[in-house]
Amino acid sequence: MTTATNELKPVLVFDSGIGGLTVLREARVLMPERGFIYVADDAGFPYGGWEEQALKERVIELFARLLKEHDPEVCIIACNTAFTLVGADLRAAFPQMTFVGTVPAIKPAAERTRTGLVSVLATPGTVKRAYTRDLIQSFAQQCHVRLVGSENLARMAEAYIRGETVSDEAVLTEIDACFVEQDSRKTDIVVLACTHYPFMANVFRRLAPWPVDWLDPAEAIARRARSLVPQVADAVHPDNFDYAVFTSGNPDFPTKRLMQGFGLSTR
Secondary structure, eight states, rough: OOOOOOOOOEEEESSSSSSSHHHHHHHHHHHSOOEEEEEEEETTTTOTTTTTHHHHHHHHHHHHHHHHHHHHEEEEOOOHHHHHHHHHHHHEEEEETEEEOOOOOOOOOOOHOOSSEEEEEHHHHHHOHHHHHHHHHHTTTTTTEEEESSSSSHHHHHHHHTOOOHHHHHHHHHHHHGOOEEEEEEOEEEEEOOOGGGHHHHHHHHHSSSSOEEOHHHHHHHHHHHHOOOOOOTTTSSSSOEEEEETSSSSOOHHHHHHHHHEEEOO
């Protein structure tokens, strides 16, 4: 028996800001029959400088409300900083819900690198996580992995996404430490360990001192979510979802316009 279209639950995509739109874009391609709810915790943005316990409590409290209000099929945590800290706590607190996480793509980077020099461009919060260090220990012991924690790049990416001007000099200051020369080898892969960063990938490529592979995990996250969401035969995309929720309750006009460009109404 086929599930009625109006019974299909939405997919919830969560991020501290609007960077998770990179994941939403890929997920929509793979799950055209599903409606999406995008949740931006802009009232708490950026997460990188939060004290860990306070951020854990904030995210758990938010999800207690979000799950009750929206009853999603699955939740995609499109934020490295949040998931590396609170992913296990979310699964423990809400065992009935399926959470798809975002973690630094260190394993695929270690598999692809030819020079053995890999950099991870992330927020300070992601860089200092034990989770990130464990990924390196488990999958990249044979590599030299440089962790680059940027204080400002997530904010700069938010501004860039909205159409504001961001200076090349400011961007280069944030990414310059990613480029390592060791003997005759150079960094050949930079992991984009914040979902905001892929929006600026073309800027990064232009400013890089030499070509590298900028590794964006968005497609892999979307594929994982697709594998966990039941496919429903003959389902038609619902018209009662596809909206964005901002925890501030007051997104500015450029943000609303951006959401419209991604096919999302704003609530």
